[in-house]
Amino acid sequence: MDFAELAALASGHAEARAIQTALKLGIFDILESAPLDDAALAAAISANRRATALIANAMVALGLLAKRANRYALTDTSRRYLLRSSAEYLGGLILFDEAIFETWTHLEQTIRTGVPARPTDMFQSRPEETERFIRAMDSLTRARGDPAYVADRVDLSRVSMVADIGGGPGTYAAAMLHRWPHLRAAIYDLPATLEVARRILAEREPAALARIDMVRVDYLYDEIPGPCGALFMSNIIHNEDEMANAQLFRKCFRALEPGGMMIIKDHIMNADLTEPRAGAIFALYLLLATRGRDYSFEEVSRWLGDAGFVDINHQALPSPPFTSSMVIARKPRTIEKVGKAKK
Ligand SMILES: C[S@@+](CC[C@H](N)C(=O)[O-])C[C@H]1O[C@@H](n2cnc3c(N)ncnc32)[C@H](O)[C@@H]1O
Known part of the structure; x- marks a missing residue:
């Protein structure tokens, strides 16, 4: 340099x-x-x-x-x-960054203590914060084009219902419904987010909204409602710690139909947690504001494998513009009972 x-x-x-x-x-x-x-x-x-x-x-x-x-x-x-x-x-993302700028001024203290610099409430405590956060997610992915790109590349032709866990503004769910006209979708999210999502979708995507079930689910405490043909999760695991993610994948496994597809989109890091660069920098924001960090493919595939998923693979997205990638896995069609008596 x-x-x-x-x-x-x-x-x-x-x-x-x-x-x-x-x-x-x-x-x-x-x-x-x-x-x-x-x-x-x-x-x-x-x-x-x-x-x-x-x-x-x-x-x-x-x-x-x-x-x-x-x-x-x-x-x-x-x-x-x-x-x-x-x-x-x-602008939705830029105004969110403007609002959380103060949080970055506590980085030194957070590095010394390991304690986040703000409540790890996923911006659910104050309506104006929820609105700004969820509009930021919508604005970033629409400007960059992630939802349409993902909807085009994930084969949902044989899936009748996809649930977007922590689906936020519904930008991905709407793109999947545009691409796959036979599909229904559900967004599983927290109440304050669902309220904002309903407003955004009603403004811009009323036809898609009619095909989306908006369901209050706290994925940390509730079971994931099923059965679903596919589960999608974008920018979720990086907010949570290792134990919560391992537990969440077990819940997802239970919610999927046999043969169902699990799609995770996130900054999937190398084993050293240093690449992609955007993920290594973003991990500092996650340290300041959440319980999580960005995880490696090895970590994600271990949680998936332990939950029972098979055919776990890592799919890159073109960078630039994208900084994240996808991990796709499948629930087996038939599940062997563990502990069968040996012949
Ligand atoms: C970083 S945003 C990602 C939004 C969207 N998936 C995307 O990629 O644009 C995280 C989302 O997870 C939701 N969320 C956070 N904690 C949750 C929980 N415990 N249960 C359900 N949803 C949660 C938030 O409300 C928010 O919609």
């Missing part, structure tokens, strides 16, 4: 904060209809003119605005990812 790369990495918070703040101030949405100069832009966002010019110039330097004849305009990137009206709006 050279000096420039190290220096850029070590001060990356400045760019991140500038983008988060510009978005929160509404700078990109204001410029959707027409370019504006600094005075008009400052007036439109109710901010100081000199300071507005500086943050707008910073956005120009980052390629998120263009400046012509002293007027600021959107670029292709900001038009595509930073406008609320865009189908690929990434």
Whole structure:
């Protein structure tokens, strides 16, 4: 690594904060209809003119605005990812990152103690936090395209019902229903999340919502309702500790029909837990805010094997844009009884 790369990495918070703040101030949405100069832009966002010019110039330097004849305009990137009206709006995730920035300031203390820096409540305690968290998940995966990509590559042609455990905003369930018209889906999640998911799906996917059962399930304490032909789980195991994941896979095994498919999508790490890079960095956020971390394929396949799953395989997704991958396993069609008398 050279000096420039190290220096850029070590001060990356400045760019991140500038983008988060510009978005929160509404700078990109204001410029959707027409370019504006600094005075008009400052007036439109109710901010100081000199300071507005500086943050707008910073956005120009980052390629998120263009400046012509002293007027600021959107670029292709900001038009595509930073406008609320865009189908690929990434702003939900950026505003979530803005809101949890304070949590990162406790990293040193958390490394010293091993104790998370905030409640590990999966943002269920305050409605505004649940809304921001679930919209962040929706925004990230829609902008990057994970749900459509996954729905296209997992063969659900012989499955009649797929349940998405911790399905959050329903973005994956809706994509699977679009791709497989015969399918029904269920989302198993916590009550506060289900409320937000219903709102998101009603706004955008009313036809899909009619084919989705929204079921209150706390996967830590409840059985997973079945029987299901397939179970899907995206960004779930990284929130939980080893024991909880091993127990969750045993519940999934019981909920699946014989021959049923288990699909796990997550940052699946190498045995050293150092690759992919995005997963190793994200593990620090998980340390701050959850009971989990990112796990290796060896760890995930051991839990699956212990639960009784077979045909366990790891499927890469193209990177970039994706940073996660999938582990797919199957429940055997016939299950041999353990402890049969030997002949
Ligand atoms: C990181 S989000 C992932 C959302 C979605 N699967 C995705 O990948 O976009 C974690 C999801 O798990 C849900 N969740 C967390 N703890 C849960 C629990 N104990 N039982 C059921 N759902 C839970 C959250 O409400 C949230 O929807």
